[in-house]
Amino acid sequence: MPEFMDVHTGMNGVTAEGLKQAHDADLAIQDTENVNFKHAWADPETGTVFCLSEAPDAEAVQRVHAAAGHPADTVYEVGIQA
Amino acid sequence: MPEFMDVHTGMNGVTAEGLKQAHDADLAIQDTENVNFKHAWADPETGTVFCLSEAPDAEAVQRVHAAAGHPADTVYEVGIQA
DSSP: OOEEEEEEOOOTTOOHHHHHHHHHHHHHHGGGGTOEEEEEEEETTTTEEEEEEEOSOHHHHHHHHHHTTOOOSEEEEOOEEO | OOEEEEEEOOOTTOOHHHHHHHHHHHHHHGGGGTOEEEEEEEETTTTEEEEEEEOSOHHHHHHHHHHTTOOOSEEEEOOEEO
16 A cells, blocks of 8 residues: 655644644545545644545545545645655 | 754755665665654755654764765754644
């Protein structure tokens, strides 16, 4: 399954609880799109959030995020890793 | 130790071997700055690379990347995770 890193901006001041709630909202519905959100990292200072997932394609990742109320700015297919 | 996600752009067409060489160049010198690069993800299509690390601060991450010949566009401190 392809892997994706997506980026959200404008989440300045996000808290650990806020990130967990957003991530849990993704997890609750991800099966509908066959997406597996693996991890999320947030920088509250700049309001930037990175989410790593496995999914059929980038559009499926975005549909889950949008349905959960927090569409990503950009979804990158990260086909190469080291 | 704080964790960081840094982003590189302009690496369009990066190959698995190219990413490995760049990552290995970081690993070879990271001890000088007490940095631990944990993983790198690349999207050859958009030329975007994400690197996850543990480090004393963002400047140490950037010094390693710069010394290895590939400074990051931005280094984010990702103090919150889910």
